[in-house]
Amino acid sequence: MVIATDLPSWLERPAKRRLRVYAFDPRSSVTLETAICNDTVIELPWETPWEDALGPGPCNDYIEVVDYDPACGLFYAPVDLDHPHLLAQDGLPQAEGQPQFHQQMVFAVAMKTVRVFERALGRGVIWARTGGVNSPGNYVKRLRIYPHALREANAYYSPDKTALLFGYFKPDEVPGQDSAWVFTCLSHDIVAHETAHAILHGLQPRTIDASNPDMLAFHEGFADIVALLQHFTMTEVVEQQIVASSGSLRANGLLTGIAAQFGHATGRAGALRYALQLIADEARGAGPVRKLEDTTEPHDRGQFLVAAIFDAFATIYERRTADLFRLADYRPGTSDTLPIELARRLAREAGKTADQVLRICVRGLDYLPPVDNSFGEYLRAIVTADADLVPDDPLRYRVAFADAFRKRGIPVPGCISYAPSSLMWAEPDLSDLTHLATENQVTGLMQGALARLKFGVTFDGKDDGDAYASSQSGKVAGRNLREKAIGIIEHNQVALWQWLNEPSIDPDTGAPTDEKRSSEIDREWESLLGIRMVTDDHPTIALSEKTGKPAYSVNTARIARRQGPDGQELHQLIAHITQRRRGYFDKALQDKAEAASAGNGTRTEPPAQDFWFRGGATVIVDLRDGRVRRIIRKRIDDGDRLVRQRAFHTGEPLGMAFARRTGPREPFALVHRA
Incomplete structure (x- = not known):
């Protein structure tokens, strides 16, 4: 039997x-x-x-x-x-x-x-x-x-x-x-x-x-x-x-x-x-x-x-x-x-x-x-x-x-x-922009970037080492959707950063445009994102070791597919673009560091910061039509916010009290014990 x-x-x-x-x-x-x-x-x-x-x-x-x-x-x-x-x-x-x-x-x-x-x-x-x-x-x-x-x-x-x-x-x-x-x-x-x-x-x-x-x-x-x-x-x-x-x-x-x-x-x-x-x-x-x-x-x-x-x-x-x-x-x-x-x-x-x-x-x-x-x-x-x-x-x-x-x-x-x-956060205003604005206004703002991003798992067969490469892949048992999602996020972060850093491309010839055009476009991006990309009017902004320009990061670039209570659907790209600037407890030292430019295209390295002052933007793109719906900013050049943050860091019981007693990576250990 x-x-x-x-x-x-x-x-x-x-x-x-x-x-x-x-x-x-x-x-x-x-x-x-x-x-x-x-x-x-x-x-x-x-x-x-x-x-x-x-x-x-x-x-x-x-x-x-x-x-x-x-x-x-x-x-x-x-x-x-x-x-x-x-x-x-x-x-x-x-x-x-x-x-x-x-x-x-x-x-x-x-x-x-x-x-x-x-x-x-x-x-x-x-x-x-x-x-x-x-x-x-x-x-x-x-x-x-x-x-x-x-x-x-x-x-x-x-x-x-x-x-x-x-x-x-x-x-x-x-x-x-x-x-x-x-x-x-x-x-x-x-x-x-x-x-x-x-x-x-x-x-x-x-x-x-x-x-x-x-x-x-x-x-x-x-x-x-x-x-x-x-x-x-x-x-x-x-x-x-x-x-x-x-x-x-x-x-x-x-x-x-x-x-x-x-x-x-x-x-x-x-x-x-x-x-x-x-x-x-x-x-x-x-x-x-x-x-x-x-x-x-x-x-x-x-x-x-x-x-x-x-x-x-x-x-x-x-x-x-x-x-x-x-x-x-x-x-x-x-x-x-x-x-x-x-x-x-x-x-x-x-x-x-x-x-x-x-x-x-x-x-x-x-x-x-x-x-x-x-x-x-x-x-x-x-x-x-x-x-x-x-x-x-x-x-x-x-x-x-x-x-x-x-x-x-x-x-x-x-x-x-x-x-x-x-x-409600307002939609981006492109009325003062002459180079980034297209006939479709916000709709065409990030078309070049979207063409490089990944929006989900594909079975295209292009990567033999990828368990998701083909619908006929023999590695089906090894597929892990979260690991793939993490890889997609990292790919999108790099792709978006590279796109923001590339020179402008002439749509007819495919060649980089002249430097003046590229700088103007970068300055318009600076205005939209609230950061500095080429302009060096704040010597306290950290520089990129690779480019020598003001450094900024794409901290995340994630795809969301939301559903509302009555079946509404919304597909979005959510990206964080941030930048850091040296901050000092002494306002006189801050003013001196900001003026530390040699005036000949170079600048004097400012002293070590007391704290990092950060700026940047959350960019939200509607993936149904590629339209940039929101750019939610905290400007890196906001002097009033810098004054408030300095006052906070020099006060008690928060601010530097936490940094001194717990370190910047363990903010909750002391808070919860107290």
């Missing part, structure tokens, strides 16, 4: 991998009111044939969990999520004292966060390079996660290691507080928060540079928003909490708090932070209300961003559910029992609203300037990105965002109004 051992060909792999996690943290499982909703399951897409298989660790195409505990000097055995016993029961059960469950928890929550970003961005998540932004070929394939890296009350993202480091600690014996060990890797909020830091750094590498009070605060506030809005994806949890709050989302509780166990263990009366705390302080009107201009600590300042976005989310939810309350003849926040049918509908609406708001927030990241961002510019980015994808706004989502930022007193430079039409 012959027994078949292979699975039948018609048996397909599962669509989802289910993994058990804490919805909040272990403390919620031992509290009677919250234990019923703290055990939940995360569903992740099963690994595809064009990415690496899941291995012990867990380790997949995006993440590698390395469970080394330096305090104990040992490695914990890695969990194998493909073990039949674990596949049969949704992974390991929740277990606070089992390192393998810790590994499962950080992997599941981090991958859930990655998938949320990918849906919004319309492309894969790629981690930041090692060695800095301008280090081609050094992309990191996997983010490393260390569940037991520190024996202290801390957890942080390390840009230098491209890793998440989670701590564990035993709190002081204080009456009314837990005395058991606290593992930060078991907090759903903390894992999502740190993963958001890593993803944001990969998208916008210069956001870790503390060049103004909003920079690190933006990182902290945005990461909190990601963690908070992910609460509402757990429908059963939301349903239970909505019943407890009588249908309102404006009440402090599990849904609106960040890291409850960590907050209690470090001496707070509740969660580490509450989304509604600032809003509640404003509503009470008792005592002085904190103002943005008086708040400098990154977490505290970031709470203004959290309050604005969560307020917009709650407002949108209330508008979407007003008819449900009217139909049920029920007033939110009353003492009457909320009907279970209404609670279920409200939970679904809250989840859908949270998903849409989070995607709006994530899409806005691509519309930020590449350097020196502020909260107000993020509002402009949110509004513009949403309007480009979803021109119609019947429920006034964009008005809700603008109003929430206005209420927090968040200034928006360059705008005279908080009306969405005023907040």
Whole structure:
């Protein structure tokens, strides 16, 4: 008798991998009111044939969990999520004292966060390079996660290691507080928060540079928003909490708090932070209300961003559910029992609203300037990105965002109004350009560059060493889509930089034009991009070793394919072009360095800088017609911004305090410990 051992060909792999996690943290499982909703399951897409298989660790195409505990000097055995016993029961059960469950928890929550970003961005998540932004070929394939890296009350993202480091600690014996060990890797909020830091750094590498009070605060506030809005994806949890709050989302509780166990263990009366705390302080009107201009600590300042976005989310939810309350003849926040049918509908609406708001927030990241961002510019980015994808706004989502930022007193430079039409980044103005402007104006601006770029995987058979070279390639098993995507990004960066540096070509003869024509075109590009390419009026701008001209970089050139809620599609090229200029704490030294030109075509090398002042532009091209839709600039010659950045760097407690104590590559180690 012959027994078949292979699975039948018609048996397909599962669509989802289910993994058990804490919805909040272990403390919620031992509290009677919250234990019923703290055990939940995360569903992740099963690994595809064009990415690496899941291995012990867990380790997949995006993440590698390395469970080394330096305090104990040992490695914990890695969990194998493909073990039949674990596949049969949704992974390991929740277990606070089992390192393998810790590994499962950080992997599941981090991958859930990655998938949320990918849906919004319309492309894969790629981690930041090692060695800095301008280090081609050094992309990191996997983010490393260390569940037991520190024996202290801390957890942080390390840009230098491209890793998440989670701590564990035993709190002081204080009456009314837990005395058991606290593992930060078991907090759903903390894992999502740190993963958001890593993803944001990969998208916008210069956001870790503390060049103004909003920079690190933006990182902290945005990461909190990601963690908070992910609460509402757990429908059963939301349903239970909505019943407890009588249908309102404006009440402090599990849904609106960040890291409850960590907050209690470090001496707070509740969660580490509450989304509604600032809003509640404003509503009470008792005592002085904190103002943005008086708040400098990154977490505290970031709470203004959290309050604005969560307020917009709650407002949108209330508008979407007003008819449900009217139909049920029920007033939110009353003492009457909320009907279970209404609670279920409200939970679904809250989840859908949270998903849409989070995607709006994530899409806005691509519309930020590449350097020196502020909260107000993020509002402009949110509004513009949403309007480009979803021109119609019947429920006034964009008005809700603008109003929430206005209420927090968040200034928006360059705008005279908080009306969405005023907040949108303007399209490029070519009216003063005589050489770059064509008959089609913006449409033809980058046609030459687009002809050199790659926009996706092709099976052209041109590269025998490429597994994607041919549809008949025998290397099908070796195909990896993320690795190919990284190669495409690097190709596009180089191609765009080379195109910007080449002399102008006569369209009739194909030969380089005369030097005067080329210089004029370069000067027009300088005006558009806010940098210097040939003009040497600022001797403090770093020079290229290859060309001797002012150096500038194409930090990224990525393709996004977005889809809106009603099927809208938008294909874009997003490129960051940046430049650096030497900055000095002493204004007199800055003025002297700027005047250090020999006047004979050469210049004196300026003294070593105290800080780098950066400028540049985010260029967004609509790939449906090749039109340049947005050029979002921070000019390298902006004297007022240089004065503000100098004042910031010489002040306390931010600025140079971080650089002195943590180094430029580890900005979060001290911030999170504090």
